Amino acid sequence: MTATDVATDTAPTIVPSFDSPAAEGRKLAIICSKGSLDMAYPGLILANAAVGEGVETHLFFTFWGFDMINKATMKDLKFSFVGNTAMHPPGHSGLGIHHMLGALPGATAAATAMLKKQIAEQDVPEVPEFLELLAASGVHLWACRMSADMNHLTEDDLYEGVEAIISASDFIELTEGAQLLFI
Amino acid sequence: MTTTTIAGHAVDVNEEGFLTRPEEWTEDLAPELARLIGLELTDAHWALIRFLREDHAAQGETATLRRVSTRTGTPVKTLFTLFPGKPAKKMAYVAGLPKPKGCV
Numbered sequence: 216m217t218a219t220d221v222a223t224d225t226a227p228t229i230v231p232s233f234d235s236p237a238a239e240g241r242k243l244a245i246i247c248s249k250g251s252l253d254m255a256y257p258g259l260i261l262a263n264a265a266v267g268e269g270v271e272t273h274l275f276f277t278f279w280g281f282d283m284i285n286k287a288t289m290k291d292l293k294f295s296f297v298g299n300t301a302m303h304p305p306g307h308s309g310l311g312i313h314h315m316l317g318a319l320p321g322a323t324a325a326a327t328a329m330l331k332k333q334i335a336e337q338d339v340p341e342v343p344e345f346l347e348l349l350a351a352s353g354v355h356l357w358a359c360r361m362s363a364d365m366n367h368l369t370e371d372d373l374y375e376g377v378e379a380i381i382s383a384s385d386f387i388e389l390t391e392g393a394q395l396l397f398i
Numbered sequence: 399m400t401t402t403t404i405a406g407h408a409v410d411v412n413e414e415g416f417l418t419r420p421e422e423w424t425e426d427l428a429p430e431l432a433r434l435i436g437l438e439l440t441d442a443h444w445a446l447i448r449f450l451r452e453d454h455a456a457q458g459e460t461a462t463l464r465r466v467s468t469r470t471g472t473p474v475k476t477l478f479t480l481f482p483g484k485p486a487k488k489m490a491y492v493a494g495l496p497k498p499k500g501c502v
Contacts, residue, residue, distance in 0.1 A: 225400075225401045225402050225403045225408055226400040226401060227402065228403070228404060228411075228415070228434065229400065229402065229413070229414065229415035231414045231415045231416065231435065231491055233435055233483060234435075234483055260501055263501075263502055264501065267486055269483035269484050337501075337502070338464070338500075339501075339502045340464070348464060348467075348474055352463075352474050352475075352478060353475075
């Protein structure tokens with residue numbers, strides 16, 4: 216906060232510290248390791264929030280998280296509630312659905328459609344459009360070398376906004392000093 | 399809440415300096431608010447500020463960065479160029495609106 220022009224009968228002007236030196240150099244690295252729809256969003260939303268706060272932000276997609284940037288799968292991530300004992304219908308906390316019902320044929324498709332609808336209602340984009348938003352905002356997107364090799368994929372198979380396929384050591388090196396989230 | 403003077407107008411601000419009463423904002427405040435955070439307004443800035451004002455009046459809340467981008471057809475990259483660092487908050491500040499509450 217800084218004080219400038221003081222009028223006689225009012226308080227000094229308070230200016231938001233948008234570009235305070237304390238925030239400079241802050242970095243956030245998020246490792247996205249899951250390929251299910253519900254686990255894709257936390258990393259995307261946090262990355263969007265961080266870059267909008269002026270934080271240098273890096274996303275590293277590895278293992279199942281590779282599905283988030285693989286052009287063949289990124290549009291079609293799924294949500295299953297098998298094993299999720301917290302599952303309840305939207306707006307009905309406390310009304311449990313037995314998680315093993317998620318194993319019935321069609322349950323994953325229905326749950327995925329429901330979750331996508333809920334996300335769209337919040338005006339939050341689907342995964343490919345979200346990645347576009349992040350790339351345009353300046354978030355750095357990196358693909359894991361081992362995941363690419365295991366799946367026999369190259370940069371041509373990945374979303375264009377991905378900067379490169381890099382090794383785990385490369386990622387550790389370029390996120391020196393960053394705060395880190397593993398999702 | 400504090401009352402301060404910006405561009406000759408007495409306005410109420412919160413502890414961060416954001417106007418707390420959007421109706422106290424007038425267009426002649428914007429260049430001074432912008433100057434305080436190191437910005438000089440161009441026509442491109444003004445188009446966004448006017449959108450924010452209209453959208454806030456209609457929706458009752460400040461548009462998020464994505465909403466500004468999709469509704470005005472302005473690429474997100476341009477928003478980061480015009481209001482560097484923290485575009486959503488800077489835009490809201492200059493437009494005399496509260497910080498956006500939405501996550502995306």
